[in-house]
């Protein structure tokens with residue numbers, strides 16, 4: 001082993017040892033923890049943010065992630081690592097990357113994974129806030145897919161481009177024909193942008209210019225880019241900071257990609273998720289040809305009440321991306337999640353008339369719910385469901401459809417001890433049926449709207465005894481075609 005591998009090895013061993021202790025500590029608190037999720041991916045303990053290196057490699061799914069194994073708040077970034085055969089059940093394996101070199105002394109920031117002729121290879125940003133430049137692009141690889149060595153010739157991109165800035169991070173790399181391509185998020189004169197490079201050997205990179213940039217209001221810095229095609233459409237995912245007055249968003253830009261010239265022609269911008277807690281999404285292409293996306297289910301600056309129980313942050317459910325016949329983006333939960341269903345319930349063709357009904361005996365902390373509302377036979381001003389509501393009426397999360405404004409809203413102002421802001425989505429005009437598919441886990445809610453037209457994700461932090469589920473219609477009738485529900489199994493050993 002050379003000096004660099006020895007250094008890295010030592011740092012990884014220390015990080016794994018710290019994590020083992022943190023797991024122990026967390027497990028001691030686990031029985032009292034009302035927030036630990038049952039079927040979402042989380043780090044075994046402590047802090048997690050962006051998904052990294054999400055790849056289908058040798059018939060398995062690998063998920064790496066931004067991780068601080070030393071505490072439940074953000075700190076010098078490591079890459080955690082987990083492996084799955086079905087994207088639902090995960091095995092935690094040792095930490096893959098730890099800061100160990102001058103170029104990444106402040107952290108191994110986000111990046112991607114590639115299959116380099118059978119060798120699992122990671123491309124990440126070395127972050128060194130006290131050096132100039134502070135962010136450079138680096139590579140590490142592993143003969144066994146578990147233990148990674150940083151390349152001797154790191155950084156492979158040592159400076160941001162002249163039309164970029166020192167905010168220069170989150171490389172996504174892929175192969176096309178005889179070249180490797182890399183896109184990186186950056187900014188120039190206050191506008192977010194994505195730049196593109198090309199290489200034939202992963203070490204020497206030629207700068208090809210700006211792939212796409214904000215023309216003003218679309219964010220001051222674009223983080224975590226990803227680029228792929230589905231059928232005839234190219235899709236560029238970016239996570240802009242400060243877009244349209246909003247702190248952070250995660251956007252899919254649909255358009256055309258000109259590989260020869262390294263340009264992206266934008267046609268349509270959609271939020272990959274309209275909730276409060278979704279960021280830094282990354283995709284993979286799996287053996288079945290599916291484009292799967294996973295995002296960080298949290299947000300910068302959000303309250304993290306689970307930190308008191310020794311962990312913070314999670315991933316969303318994996319979602320499959322496809323195109324509707326009208327070529328717009330379709331986002332649906334992966335089919336494998338159906339394996340978790342048990343105790344089904346079905347209610348068909350019923351009407352609520354300015355009333356609220358309690359749904360009895362439902363394991364509401366781990367629930368999937370599908371609702372079909374016949375809008376043509378619905379006059380109510382608001383139709384919705386109170387979730388995780390307490391018997392004393394103090395707590396509840398409200399998922400509501402406002403028929404006048406045709407908006408779906410997740411109201412969190414009485415959801416518990418987390419943030420109180422709400423989020424909403426305007427459904428397309430003229431739909432005759434409203435379909436909602438809701439996934440509730442201990443401290444999360446994900447709502448898929450109209451078979452994949454949009455998704456909303458939020459974290460909620462209710463008391464563990466707030467478990468009521470109530471359906472309501474206000475000021476008129478609501479005609480339900482069906483309401484289906486399942487309790488969901490846990491994928492982690494501690495529950496069930």
Ligand code: FRU
Nearest residue numbers: 050066077109110169223280
């Ligand atoms: C996005 C991000 C990335 C960066 C990482 C640091 O959430 O800010 O741009 O690489 O998180 O943890």
